[in-house]
Amino acid sequence: MKFGNSPSEWRDLLPRPGADTHKHVRGRLGVVSGDMLSTGAARLAARAGLRIGAGLVKVFCPPDAAPVLAPTLEAVMLAAFATPDQLQALADPMDAVVIGPAAGLNDGTALNLAALARTGAALVVDADALTLFRDRPEQLFGWLDRDDVLTPHEGEFERLFPGLLADMGREDAAQEAARRAGAVVVLKGAATVIAAPDGRLTVNEEGSPWLATAGSGDVLSGMIGGLVAQHMDSFDAARAAVWMHSEAARRFGAGLIAEDLPQGIPAVLAALHSG
DSSP states (O other), X not given: OEEOOSXXXXXXXXXXXXXXXXXXXXXXXXXXXXXXXXXXXXXXXXXXXXXXXXXXXEEXXXXXXXXXXXXXXXXXXXXXXXXXXXXXXXXXXXXEEEEOTTOOSSHHHHHHHHHHHTSSOEEEEOTHXXXXXXXXXXXXXXXXXXXXXXXOXXXXXXXXXXXXXXXXXXXXXXXXXXXXXXXXXXXXXXXEEEEOTTSOEEXXXXXXXXXXXXXXXXXXXHHHHHHHHTTOOHHHHHHHHHHHHHHHHHHHOTTOOTTHHHHHHHHHXXXXXXX
């Protein structure tokens, strides 16, 4: 079933806090950071998740990264973990967790993903946590469920689903990938394709060329995670986040860097809420 991706399709589904809402009701988002030299991607994702409305956002990091992250985070919280079991315990209260941006192409990332899959949190899986499974995609898919979201660009997509794009084209390939993975797939590009395992599909034709900058994908992962943490359906969260991500870039225009995107989210949300 193919849907459009204009705001009229999903505007009324966006989370809105009520008068008696508190931060835990608004949703709890976790973001897994890389080591001490790889913390920027997690910070981008975390800030985006906070800006899009998650009530509580916490970065989970290896112990060596904590002294780097602590001086740079304000409203975003921080917790260190040394083992996958410790990460699982920290993530258990979360509604959604982003893993992958600068997480590291190593067995530790795989073990951390497996630990997160044992929690009740919906997962947004990106970047290193996708590439890591290029020779063992079935292992990754076995840890996912229909509320989880994969956010590959074409290179990462090819690593997980070799030959699918060339054989089927972007829309059919994304649908088949979602079916195989049993999760929502966001195939990023100038026209981003969002597919759910139940057959729902949409194409975001409103892509912005200003998004061709390092870190913009990390922001998108945080935006999707922030909406999923607020209990928005994962397919709807992904298509709304993709549109808002592009709209924030369009409004900013030339000179955009990834750090500019989270601060552009409130104006986009305000316009959507006002109709």
